[in-house]
Amino acid sequence: MIDIDLPSEGIDYQVVSDDADGQSWLVEFIRGPYEGVRLKFSNIKINGITKQIQYTTSFEGTVDYDETLEYYISNVIQQIIAKAIVDKAVVFKEIGDGNE
Numbered sequence: 001m002i003d004i005d006l007p008s009e010g011i012d013y014q015v016v017s018d019d020a021d022g023q024s025w026l027v028e029f030i031r032g033p034y035e036g037v038r039l040k041f042s043n044i045k046i047n048g049i050t051k052q053i054q055y056t057t058s059f060e061g062t063v064d065y066d067e068t069l070e071y072y073i074s075n076v077i078q079q080i081i082a083k084a085i086v087d088k089a090v091v092f093k094e095i096g097d098g099n100e
Helices: 067-086
Strands: 013-018 024-029 038-047 052-060
Touching: 024 067, 038 067, 052 067
Parallel strands: none
Antiparallel strands: 013 024, 024 038, 038 052
8 A cells, every 4th residue: 555645666766776785775865855865774773672673874965864854764764674575685683682
């Protein structure tokens, strides 16, 4: 199901490429408030207990980082991860919390 209130791949953004090491994605925003900005995200961690996603980002282009941008990119990242899971294009590994 498509939620028209959320950014959509191919309409609002496109996945341009991934890094040579396969550990990150490069996304270009092609429409909307961040048009022309490229976002690279990596070091993705999903906490199954708290239901939170953590990641590292870097940008190409001028953008003011605020809560609106954070919400926007978190929706994009969730969609990309969900598609990668369906396509079996992502590998998961369990990591400790550092307290073990």
